[in-house]
Amino acid sequence: MLTAFTFPGQGAQQPGMLQGWPDHGVFHQVQEEAESLLAQPLSDLDSAEALLHSRNVQLALLISGVAWARWLRHQDITADYVMGLSIGAYAAAVIADSLSFADAIRLVRLRGELMQQAFPQGYGMLALVGASLDCVERSVAQLQAQQQPVWLANLNAGNQWVLAGRSDALQAAATLVQQQESCAARLLEVSVPSHCPLLQEPAAALQHAVASVEFSPPRCAYISAARARVIRKAEDIADDLAWNMARQVRWHAASQMLVERGIERVLEMPPGATLTSLFRRLLPQGQCLAVSSQHGFRAEN
Structure with missing residues (x-):
């Protein structure tokens, strides 16, 4: 079954989104690696107070997306396509094996800090x-x-x-x-003006950090929501991630492109559900599921 994994953007966050994961080695490994890299427990990221800050929101969404997608892969559910909305693109790149989880943590931490510093309020x-x-x-x-x-x-x-x-x-x-x-x-529960020219300067600063990171060609099709096309070159994925905060999101066009390619199943990583409802309008005969609502999710779904 031709399958796409989608990863939600800022606004999908929920308090406690990194707590209560299934007791499974995949989740333990992701938690241990993330906490080691950040030198703080995940509970510091997803409290209601912590989620008022873009840095914490973006890190929490990255970690959640990677953990659940890896768990699905352990259930023998793999992605033919990955597509993320805004910050979700980083988790998509990790799952496509184009960007390491460790490098994604470092870049997303900087991304959130740059965006928050540029527009702290108003x-x-x-x-x-x-x-x-x-x-x-x-x-x-x-x-x-x-x-x-x-x-x-x-x-x-x-x-x-x-x-x-x-x-x-x-x-x-x-x-x-x-x-x-x-x-x-x-x-929306977003404290910064993403995907517009106001973020050109933070994106340029992030690009310098991205340039020092090694990217690989994706092992599955990585879709840029800004370009509404499949990107296969490592350097193009790096560009997409560096600049997506300042580029308009063409989610509808990218989703239509997936439907035209014959996608049959779309799975949205927790804690999102909005992207699932958008896909159901375009793929009424397909399987469009928000994994967060599928606690007993298995391959037969």
């Missing part, structure tokens, strides 16, 4: 559900013409978009869109 992201792309793009362009710092950051589905920018500009954009079309607007 910025974030906002989701719009139900509006047309044309309306969202017009509204964003109108506000940008007024020097309002707001951008279209994520194209997640045919009617689901995410904006990034300063908090007041996000609210202004939501109001402007809702004056024209009926839609829902919700601020």
Whole structure:
């Protein structure tokens, strides 16, 4: 069965997400390695207070994604494709054997720190559900013409978009869109304005660190959510990881590409479930499962 593993981005985090794992050697090994590299227990990363900081959120999502994907592999469930949303791309690269887990920990720790330092407060992201792309793009362009710092950051589905920018500009954009079309607007649990030009400088700083890391060609197909295409060269994966914080996410186009390639099963790593609901719209006859809700998950699923 042609299978894809998906890895959620910031906003999917939950308090205690690294606790209560199955009593299995795969999880013990991941925990021991992560705690050794970070010189701190995992419980320091996933408390409600700790998850207010981007560094901890991003590390927790990386560690969770790698642990659960490795566990699935131990159950003889392997990925033909891997795709991560934003920080999820790092776990995807680890599972594709393009990036070592140790190097991913170091890079993600730096990534979270750079992003948090650049925008400690007053910025974030906002989701719009139900509006047309044309309306969202017009509204964003109108506000940008007024020097309002707001951008279209994520194209997640045919009617689901995410904006990034300063908090007041996000609210202004939501109001402007809702004056024209009926839609829902919700601020995300993301404290930085990801996937827009505001993060060019942090991405450039991260790129210097990425350049010192050895990448390998992926052993399964690695999909860039920014490019909506399969990437096979090690240097292209390195570029994708270094700069994805500042690049627009084309999740819907990347997902459609997977469907066109004949994907039959999509498994989303904990603690996410949103990516699963997005895929179910495109793959109604396939198997789209959030592993976090499948406590008895086995290969026969």
